[in-house]
Amino acid sequence: DSGVTQTPKHLITATGQRVTLRCSPRSGDLSVYWYQQSLDQGLQFLIQYYNGEERAKGNILERFSAQQFPDLHSELNLSSLELGDSALYFCASAEGGGLTGELFFGEGSRLTVL
Amino acid sequence: SQKIEQNSEALNIQEGKTATLTCNYTNYSPAYLQWYRQDPGRGPVFLLLIRENEKEKRKERLKVTFDTTLKQSLFHITASQPADSATYLCALLYNSGNTPLVFGKGTRLSVIA
Numbered sequence: 001d002s003g004v005t006q007t008p009k010h011l012i013t014a015t016g017q018r019v020t021l022r023c024s025p026r027s028g029d030l031s032v033y034w035y036q037q038s039l040d041q042g043l044q045f046l047i048q049y050y051n052g053e054e055r056a057k058g059n060i061l062e063r064f065s066a067q068q069f070p071d072l073h074s075e076l077n078l079s080s081l082e083l084g085d086s087a088l089y090f091c092a093s094a095e096g097g098g099l100t101g102e103l104f105f106g107e108g109s110r111l112t113v114l
Numbered sequence: 115s116q117k118i119e120q121n122s123e124a125l126n127i128q129e130g131k132t133a134t135l136t137c138n139y140t141n142y143s144p145a146y147l148q149w150y151r152q153d154p155g156r157g158p159v160f161l162l163l164i165r166e167n168e169k170e171k172r173k174e175r176l177k178v179t180f181d182t183t184l185k186q187s188l189f190h191i192t193a194s195q196p197a198d199s200a201t202y203l204c205a206l207l208y209n210s211g212n213t214p215l216v217f218g219k220g221t222r223l224s225v226i227a
Contacts, residue, residue: 002159042217043158045215088155090157105157105158105159106157107155108156
C-alpha cells in the first residue's frame, strides 16, 4: 500500500460527459502528480501541484483541468469526454516540490468512455 | 524532445536466470534515472534510483547500471523468480527546472518456471 488513495477505481461514462477523479496523497507529501496511461502511449505526465499551486504542466488537454485543495487532496476534471480519453489515470505523490526521490503511485482510476 | 526507449516490449526468461532490461535515451543525460515495477491494473512501484554520477546501484537481487556515454541504463534481476513477472518502467528526471519524471513504455518480463 503506497498510501496514495484514488477514487473511483472504475468509471464508465458516455462521450461528451464530464467526470472528476480524486486523489489523496500520502500523509506529509506536498506534491501531487497526475499521469495518464493508455496501451499505446505509456505513462504520460499531465500536471503537477505543489502545496496548492500548479508547478509543472505536461501534455494536458484544455478539456482537462486539475486543482489541489488546502488539505492537499487533488482532483482531475475531464470534460467533453471522447473515446480516446479512455485510459488509466494515476495520481502520484512526493514529499517535496522538486523531485529527487521516488514517486508513490495510487492504484489508478480506470476511465472507460463509450 | 527527449526520447526514452526500452528496447523490447516483452522478455521471456527461465526461472533462475538473470533478466537484463535496457533503457536508452536520446539527447542530454538526466540527473536521475529510476526503475519502477508495474503489475497489471496496478500503480507503478519504485524499485531503484541511480544518479548521473553513479555507475551502479544494487538492492538485493536487483542491479542498475548507468552509462552516460552510451546513454543507457541496464536493469538486472538475478536468480529470477515467477513472482518477478511484471512490467518494468524506466523513468528519467532532468535538472531543467520543474520537469517531471518522464517514463518509458516499459518492458513486460515473464519468468517461466
